[in-house]
Amino acid sequence: MSCQLRLARAVLLIAGTILTAYGLIVLHSTTLPLPSGAALFNKQIVWLFIALFAGIFFSFIDLNKLKSYAKPIGILTAVLLLSVLIPGVSRCVKGAHRWIELGGLRLQPSEPAKVGFVLFFAYFLSYHVHQLKSFSRGFIQPISVVGAYCFLLILEPDFGTTALFGCVGALMLFAKGVRLRFILPACCLALMVFGLAIYFNPVRLNRILAFLDLDNNRLTGAYQLWQSLIAFSSGGWWGCGLGQGRQQFFFLPEAHTDFIGAILAEELGIAHMLIVLLCFILITYFGLKITRAQYQPYLFFIGLGTVCFIAIQVILNLGIITGVLPTKGLALPFLSYGGSNLVTNFCFIGLLINLTRPIYSPLNDIQK
Numbered sequence: 379m380s381c382q383l384r385l386a387r388a389v390l391l392i393a394g395t396i397l398t399a400y401g402l403i404v405l406h407s408t409t410l411p412l413p414s415g416a417a418l419f420n421k422q423i424v425w426l427f428i429a430l431f432a433g434i435f436f437s438f439i440d441l442n443k444l445k446s447y448a449k450p451i452g453i454l455t456a457v458l459l460l461s462v463l464i465p466g467v468s469r470c471v472k473g474a475h476r477w478i479e480l481g482g483l484r485l486q487p488s489e490p491a492k493v494g495f496v497l498f499f500a501y502f503l504s505y506h507v508h509q510l511k512s513f514s515r516g517f518i519q520p521i522s523v524v525g526a527y528c529f530l531l532i533l534e535p536d537f538g539t540t541a542l543f544g545c546v547g548a549l550m551l552f553a554k555g556v557r558l559r560f561i562l563p564a565c566c567l568a569l570m571v572f573g574l575a576i577y578f579n580p581v582r583l584n585r586i587l588a589f590l591d592l593d594n595n596r597l598t599g600a601y602q603l604w605q606s607l608i609a610f611s612s613g614g615w616w617g618c619g620l621g622q623g624r625q626q627f628f629f630l631p632e633a634h635t636d637f638i639g640a641i642l643a644e645e646l647g648i649a650h651m652l653i654v655l656l657c658f659i660l661i662t663y664f665g666l667k668i669t670r671a672q673y674q675p676y677l678f679f680i681g682l683g684t685v686c687f688i689a690i691q692v693i694l695n696l697g698i699i700t701g702v703l704p705t706k707g708l709a710l711p712f713l714s715y716g717g718s719n720l721v722t723n724f725c726f727i728g729l730l731i732n733l734t735r736p737i738y739s740p741l742n743d744i745q746k
Contacts, residue, residue, distance in 0.1 A: 383671060383734040386664040393657040394712065394727045398426070398720075400654055401713035404642045407620045408634040409715075418634065418715060425717030429724035436493075436728030440737070445676055448501030455494030458487040459530040476534050488531060488539045489718035492687050493725045495527055495543065500679035503554050517560045520551055528568075532575060537582060538706035542694065544568055546686040553682055589704040605630040606637050606699045609644035617647030634715040636707050639699045654713070655696075661727075662689045668733050681733050684726045 402422065409418045462468040462475045469477040469484065477484050502523055506515050524547030531540040544565075552561055576582045588599025596604035609625045612618065623644040626633050633641050643651045662685055669681030688711055695710045697703035709719040 380671075382667065386668050387731050387734045389660050389664045390727055390730055393660045394724070397654060397657050397712035400642065400650070401638070401720075402426075403620070404638055404645065404713065405634055405715055407623075407645060408626045408638065408641050410621060411626055412634075421717065422715055422720070425720050428717065429721040432721050433724035433728035436725045437731045439732065441677060441680065441729075441732060442674075442738075444497065445501055448498050451494050452498030452502075455491045455498065456526070456530060458494070459491055459527070462487055462534055476536055486716070486718040488534070488536060489716075489722040490725075491527070492543075492722055493729075495546075496680055496683035496687065496729075499523060499547065499550060500676055500683055503550060503679050504675035517551075517556050520554075520556075521547075521564055524548070524551075525568075535575070535579065535582075536707075537572070537576065538694065538708040541572070542687070542691055542708070545690050546683060549686050550679060550683055553679070585706070586704050589701075592701065600705070602631050602637065603698075603701055603705050606640040607701055609637075609640040610648075610700065613644035613647050615647050615649050617643070617645045617650065620645050632707075636695070636709060636714060637699050638714050639696060639710050642713070658689070658692045658711075661685075665730050668730055672733060672738065674738065677733055677738055680729060684729050688723065688726055 402419075405422060406419050409416070412418065461478050464478075467478050468475040469479050476488060477486050499520075503520060506520065524544060527543050527547075528540045531543060548561055548565060552558070576586060584599050588595035589603070592600045592604065595601075605625055609623065609630060612624070617623075623641060625644055626641055630637055630640060639651070639654075642654065665681065665685035665688070669678055669685060672678040672681055691708060691711055694703065694706075695708050695714075698706055698708060709716055711719065711723045
């Protein structure tokens with residue numbers, strides 16, 4: 379293994395550990411006022427051990443052998459996304475069917491679906507990597523795969539995750555070499571369909587309208603965003619101290635999930651928020667370096683999809699909690715409360731670390 383890959387692996391481990399530590403510290407502070415705060419924190423600790431096991435598993439599994447199971451993984455992922463539409467299995471929260479109940483355990487299928495999508499779509503693109511000139515196999519078929527996943531997600535409905543899958547799929551297609559004259563019209567069409575879906579969904583439409591007129595809607599549709607901005611402004615550079623923030627005392631709804639970044643900024647300050655941002659930048663930078671070092675298309679697309687899912691979700695979440703983007707439920711990787719989110723991101727780090735193993739080097743294939 380080269381020194382650069384060793385460095386990349388060390389940075390991924392350190393950055394992931396720092397982010398997880400920040401998440402646990404802020405989560406403990408945020409959930410203190412809640413009646414079930416201790417239970418939530420204990421659940422996250424249990425999920426952390428599950429996430430560690432999943433991360434170790436994906437760090438050592440032979441990805442070339444896993445490639446032969448890519449199709450079943452893709453089918454299983456689609457079935458998992460469909461399961462949220464089954465009455466009695468799915469759990470409806472605020473009008474959205476995004477969770478399923480399994481023996482008292484709540485799972486959000488869209489989270490493990492990210493890993494399944496990366497493994498399956500990487501196989502699909504590597505299989506058709508030499509068919510770029512074919513409009514059908516080089517563009518229509520892969521864009522149909524992305525569209526199918528987005529369609530299943532929009533049925534829940536989960537607009538934020540749908541946009542996330544669409545962005546990751548488009549970037550992977552661009553990296554494959556698909557021409558922009560094909561990608562750009564497809565993206566425009568997707569945006570039109572996305573806009574129509576929002577228009578005919580009163581809840582999402584009201585969020586957009588409230589976002590466009592924040593001052594006049596700060597006590598109604600834009601209340602959550604307004605409180606998030608207050609948290610950022612009151613924290614300053616060094617914060618008001620753990621447990622000393624006001625937003626966690628029921629001013630900011632869902633503070634321990636999608637808006638945990640605002641609580642971090644309020645209690646620990648912008649300085650610590652910049653440390654968190656630096657960790658994400660390091661994961662993205664060294665993740666891309668690991669991806670660039672892959673000579674097999676299948677492994678390259680796994681690395682690219684993994685990095686894109688983490689980086690784009692961070693950009694969307696930070697954009698939402700700072701008022702750059704409309705409010706949407708989208709977790710901050712490693713920090714937000716939620717076992718499914720934590721396990722998925724540990725799996726992603728495990729995949730990137732796996733790609734640094736010497737068994738995937740060209741020299742190793744020649745020796746075989």
